[in-house]
Amino acid sequence: MNATTWSADKPIVSLRDVHKSFGDLEVLKGISLDVMKGEVICIIGPSGSGKSTLIRCINALNDIQAGSITVEGQEVHDPRLDKLELRRKVGIVFQQYNLFPHKTALENVMMAPVLVLRQNRSDVEDRARALIRKVRLEGKEDNYPGELSGGQQQRVAIARALAMNPNVMLFDEVTAALDPETVKEVLVTIKELAAEGMTCILVTHEMGFAREIADHIYFTDGGVIVEHGPPATFFDNAQDPRTQEFLSQIL
């Protein structure tokens, strides 16, 4: 399957038997999953089970040793791949926000469209202001990341990723570093995004949120997908003993 033959009835993101090692340590041991356009999937599992690595492989921040990952039919780990093309399609939000500390909230959102996509500065500014309103940070445009709370920074990071107009959004434990009271504001933003039809792949520890938002849950442990299914079946009727044990510990 290549980019020219991809159509919306095929998975927008597709992983086939993905293997990933850090040196001798094999972190992903054959992961396969499909995500359709507009779908929201949550990847859950114990720490160190390879969730973050998995999500980072999808936009080629990590390379893979075997298997295949395609986004809109394009092989991500093809050495001839235009990384810019991939990265304008796939946005990522990190656990530690990773904003540019020397740029204001507005500049953080504007930089990539101006520098990378070479779009007109005043058009980008209009869009960036709209995105900042969308994540409910109106009035914080000129604040530096250091002047914002964790939850506010994370919402700027979401706006920054959205400014590239991605087709897929990756969320890597985006609430894990936040205070409990600010978790909600970030989750609300993601929920709105999902409701608008954005394809979202989330790694999360927020089980209630996953249950509410996800179309499909994947449970990973030891580098493999142990079990997956729609939230209702997954949470209420888990089959695998490892899943049951994990759920009993956190629910």
Add this chain to the structure above:
Amino acid sequence: MEPVWEWFRWLYDAHGIKLTIFFDEWDRGRFLNGIWTTIHLSFVAILLSIAVGIVGAWLQMSYLVWVRRIVEGYIQFFRNTPPLIQLYFFYFAVDSALSDSFGITGGVMGSYGWAVVSLSFFAGAFNVEIFRAGVEAVPRSTIEAADSLGYTRLQVYRYVTLPLAFRVCLPALNNNLINLVKTTTVAYAIAVPETLYISNQIWSDEYNVFEMMNVVWVVYIVLVGCLVWFMYRWEASIRIPGYGQ
């Protein structure tokens, strides 16, 4: 200004303190030229050495081993040899080697030019190390964020790594630039008419070594003081609200 000059003439007549650079027009002219040469030389060498530092720190991140080795060799060479010898090397050896191979008569550059080159390479070697330390202090995750937004390596360096690294390494850069201004006095050795060289001429002509030595102290304290003041102002102006405090 005339009354001031007259006061210094009176100081000489009444107390024998012979500051000819104030009341003798010829001495005053050449001394001001000397100070101007020092300022000029310092300024150009500061800018060039910063450029060397920025480019060197970038090259040290190269994937090519031999590029990194050349930069490392350059740093070790210029950091571990005396600046006076470097200056002689450029002025005498490099200049004549270049003149011979390109058939240029009368030398490639004058003493001022070679002083700029030599001092820029000297301070630049330290600047590469200073900038590299700053670059290494930028969190990997911040660079990754830029990477995930499709920035090229050069864009990451220019818009993310370097501005953040700069803020980290300004105090160390400050030190090195102060050192550079002080080291401009080695240009004396190849007859660049900078402050020390001119002062020496004046005290030879006027037999006022003691007075001129004190003047030279004051000149360098003021020059370095201006640089330090400027660097602090700069540091304050690029401080990011809510960051690194």
